[in-house]
Amino acid sequence: MSSAKDTPPDELKLENFLPYQLSVLSNRVSNAIAEAYGQRFNLTISAWRVMAILGRFVDLSAAELVVRTAMDKVAISRAVALLLKNDYITRSEDIADRRRQVLNLSPLGREVYGRIVPVAQSYENDLLSPLSGHERAELKQILKKLLARAQTGNSREMD
Amino acid sequence: MSSAKDTPPDELKLENFLPYQLSVLSNRVSNAIAEAYGQRFNLTISAWRVMAILGRFVDLSAAELVVRTAMDKVAISRAVALLLKNDYITRSEDIADRRRQVLNLSPLGREVYGRIVPVAQSYENDLLSPLSGHERAELKQILKKLLARAQTGNSREMD
DNA sequence: TGAATCAAGTTTCAAATGTAACTAATATTG
DNA sequence: CAATATTAGTTACATTTGAAACTTGATTCA
Numbered sequence: 001m002s003s004a005k006d007t008p009p010d011e012l013k014l015e016n017f018l019p020y021q022l023s024v025l026s027n028r029v030s031n032a033i034a035e036a037y038g039q040r041f042n043l044t045i046s047a048w049r050v051m052a053i054l055g056r057f058v059d060l061s062a063a064e065l066v067v068r069t070a071m072d073k074v075a076i077s078r079a080v081a082l083l084l085k086n087d088y089i090t091r092s093e094d095i096a097d098r099r100r101q102v103l104n105l106s107p108l109g110r111e112v113y114g115r116i117v118p119v120a121q122s123y124e125n126d127l128l129s130p131l132s133g134h135e136r137a138e139l140k141q142i143l144k145k146l147l148a149r150a151q152t153g154n155s156r157e158m159d
Numbered sequence: 160m161s162s163a164k165d166t167p168p169d170e171l172k173l174e175n176f177l178p179y180q181l182s183v184l185s186n187r188v189s190n191a192i193a194e195a196y197g198q199r200f201n202l203t204i205s206a207w208r209v210m211a212i213l214g215r216f217v218d219l220s221a222a223e224l225v226v227r228t229a230m231d232k233v234a235i236s237r238a239v240a241l242l243l244k245n246d247y248i249t250r251s252e253d254i255a256d257r258r259r260q261v262l263n264l265s266p267l268g269r270e271v272y273g274r275i276v277p278v279a280q281s282y283e284n285d286l287l288s289p290l291s292g293h294e295r296a297e298l299k300q301i302l303k304k305l306l307a308r309a310q311t312g313n314s315r316e317m318d
Numbered sequence: 319t320g321a322a323t324c325a326a327g328t329t330t331c332a333a334a335t336g337t338a339a340c341t342a343a344t345a346t347t348g
Numbered sequence: 349c350a351a352t353a354t355t356a357g358t359t360a361c362a363t364t365t366g367a368a369a370c371t372t373g374a375t376t377c378a
Contacts, residue, residue, distance in 0.1 A: 011214060011215055014212055017279065018283050020208065021306065022302075025306050026181040028309040030178065055170060056170055074367080078364095100327090117170065120171055124177050127178075139297075142301075143181075143184065145294075149286055150184055221357060233357090233358080256343075259355095
């Protein structure tokens with residue numbers, strides 16, 4: 001038997017409120033990760049995301065990174081600046097369109113990428129470790145649905 | 160039959176990386192919510208969290224809000240300042256300990272609280288709408304486990 | 319072709335956030 | 349009960365983030 005009124009209709013338990021839980025979880029995870037490679041490799045999370053994409057795709061422009069990282073172009077521009085400073089990426093002008101900049105991991109960047117990927121994967125594994133196989137599969141599905149539902153609301157996707 | 164190497168061992172698909180997904184989801188949700196009451200009620204998310212707690216508990220101090228909102232004391236101080244400016248809360252000195260400030264919703268704050276709660280709940284419901292009952296239950300459990308696992312890493316919980 | 323429009327990326331400026339230092343009050347203890 | 353340490357909360361400063369303006373190059377279409 002469950003109590004008749006666990007939560008009165010017009011109150012809200014913050015600690016059970018999904019947006020709150022997501023925010024707390026995401027912040028904790030981001031902070032942990034930032035600590036993990038921020039120090040060692042002089043990377044922000046944004047810069048790491050850009051590297052993660054450039055590790056899999058070559059000759060991308062900043063605009064293409066915007067799409068693939070869910071970051072805005074200002075954030076991309078800053079991440080790219082940091083990566084250039086670290087010599088983790090190369091930038092060359094697209095001869096067909098001289099506004100466009102073609103980005104790629106440098107050899108050093110490739111090496112750093114190769115060192116971070118296992119760290120990232122093992123962090124993710126550690127985080128998932130309390131979940132059963134079934135739960136992991138459920139989580140995957142659930143996140144997919146939530147992400148689809150929480151589409152960038154205001155339709156000013158591109159500005 | 161699944162392909163032999165969906166993801167080569169040393170690459171990382173950002174779009175499937177849990178920390179990335181959590182960050183994107185949490186940001187979308189937070190932005191949607193900020194739009195929902197930021198404008199109408201002149202509230203930040205921090206301020207809303209404080210109100211959410213004060214709607215359920217009376218006579219709290221800022222330090223108690225720190226615990227219940229997972230925000231740091233500077234954020235609480237700023238949220239409280241905004242709420243005072245809006246006349247959504249009252250602040251009075253604790254006679255037993257004159258450093259302590261006793262916070263409560265004002266009548267106006269109580270009214271605003273009563274108007275926001277249904278909006279928040281309905282947003283949450285909408286977000287959860289693509290999930291089955293079973294999935295919602297799973298999600299609850301999964302988040303609990305992930306939050307426990309992603310404990311604020313560096314142990315400087317209180318400083 | 320040559321205005322006018324549009325796209326790629328950067329810079330600038332304002333707002334938000336985090337850390338550390340600070341003020342005021344209480345608690346400790348020698 | 350004074351000196352010291354601790355706690356509550358705010359302020360100041362530095363860093364991050366986002367929005368809008370800007371620059372340069374490409375495209376449109378009259």
